Amino acid sequence: MRSKANNDDAITSAGLSLRIVVVNTVIQSEDELHEDSQAQLARSRALRIGLLQAGYNIIAVIPGDIYMSERITQLQPDMIIIDAESDSRDVLEHMVMLTRDAPRPIVLFTEDGSQTNMAAAMEAGVSAYVVAGLQSERIKPVLDVAMARFNADQKLRSELSDTKAKLQERKTIERAKGLLMERHHLSENEAYQKMRKQAMEKNLKLVDLAQRMLDVADLLGG
Structure with a gap:
């Protein structure tokens, strides 16, 4: 497992050096051609295109299944992006537990505009909660803000721990x-x-x- 110092160096670097894993919480089949599935596919595609256009390094796109934690541990990304159609509470809980010892910024893109779920996600450690609106030009500013919020939170936690x-x-x-x-x-x-x-x-x-x-x-x- 990479050291915290190395992790901090990585997450303060430019977007090009960030190693990003995208977690897709919606399991889809090629036979699912109804409108909702097509919309989700288009949303997920727009997210990945936006990340690539902004210069980010997507090292993997993985499903939010029982093997997710193992894959994240093996990949050791600098940032985790969760692509969720709706409530992804189980995925978030596993992600927060996974990143407790190796903190990483988590960005959640979702169609779920519930204030309750948003508050719960932010309380759980999500650095940015983005509802809809996946225009490519929005992605880099969102990730920049998420990174800044994560770094500020880590600095505060470090200061509290030192105190x-x-x-x-x-x-x-x-x-x-x-x-x-x-x-x-x-x-x-x-x-x-x-x-x-x-x-x-x-x-x-x-x-x-x-x-x-x-x-x-x-x-x-x-």
């Missing part, structure tokens, strides 16, 4: 410092300086030293 990690480190250090203060009757500053000195001597980060102190205390029964 949580720093808060957790601070709590660990504070617990270890409190332990020293209680056991050795030290002031807060004295306990901190003692920990800092030990960390330097052992060539450890302060938080790592603090965690070791807490682990030893747990083993010794508090």
